[in-house]
Amino acid sequence: MRRQPRLRVFLKGRIVFNNGQSSIDCLVRDMSAEGARLMLSETAALPEKFDLYIPQKEKTHRATLRWRREDGVGVTFDQAEAPVREFSGDATMAVLLRRVGELEAENAALRRHIAELHGTGASAPVL
Structure with missing residues (x-):
């Protein structure tokens, strides 16, 4: 069960992994300070951990994959690091x-x- 409710959003996102060598565009549909629901066309290629960059917020979250469906995934944001950091x-x-x-x-x-x-x-x- 979530500790915080997720707010419905409609934000463009980019999943970045493989030391920045690979990326996949996505749509952020629900989001809280602790996680998000992402919609994307191909979920099979995603690693367990990746960076989620949201251009409109100019923020990057270190994300951990929690569940996977055909059209999307659920992630939690890692709290061990700063939960939100600049994309650099x-x-x-x-x-x-x-x-x-x-x-x-x-x-x-x-x-x-x-x-x-x-x-x-x-x-x-x-x-």
Whole structure:
């Protein structure tokens, strides 16, 4: 039984593990100071412990997996360390650099698609 009720939230999250080399996007649906319920498409790849980064709160929680279902997981936040800490360090930099690379590739693909639309005489979308 939970010591604190979880509040319903709708926050974007990122699960980071494998020393920052792996990450999975998720949606934080319920949250308290002690844990959360996360929705994600693939739960099988999650390790028992990982960092949960919540960009809107600019916080990272060290999380321990407590239960797993097909579409989500329940976690508790480790209290041995500071329960909430800033997202920083070399692992963070690796995650950020990989994400920047992904966004640059997506941007380049969109620019190519726009150029193709202009080249075929199709009208450009009005922004």
